[in-house]
Amino acid sequence: MAYVVMESCIRCKYTDCVDVCPVDCFYEGPNMLVIHPDECIDCGLCEPECPVKAIAHEDEMPQDQLDFIQINEEMSERWPNIYEMKDAPPDADEWKEVKAKRHLLEK
Incomplete structure (x- = not known):
């Protein structure tokens, strides 16, 4: 069992969780x-x-976010480890309330 980062993180990328x-x-x-x-x-x-509530336990994820289990698994094998907090992107607050961002995910 694990926690999963979901769609809400896209374009926000706050690192409070890290x-x-x-x-x-x-x-x-x-x-x-x-x-x-x-x-x-x-x-x-x-x-x-997480200020955008983008993290959930895999057993408690909304049905429409279940594909993020696989996305987390795949991308954590490709992307570099982050272990220190850093500044969010300059436009993060503009994306905070946007719900449908899946199409913006950059792999």
Whole structure:
């Protein structure tokens, strides 16, 4: 079992979650973060830190977000590890409330 980063992270990429992760299981893509499912220890510290509520336990994800389980798994094998908090993109706040962003995911 693991936590999963979902669609809400796209174009926001806040890294508050990275700062609290005890095992550094986050990976950074061009416009979102993902969690490596084999590295996540299921502690749940990241979930309440996300300002856009983009993180959920895989057993509690909305039906329309289930494909992000696979996206997290695949992209965490390709993207570099991120283990320190950094500034969000300059336009992150503009994307915070946008729901349909899946088509903007850059792999």
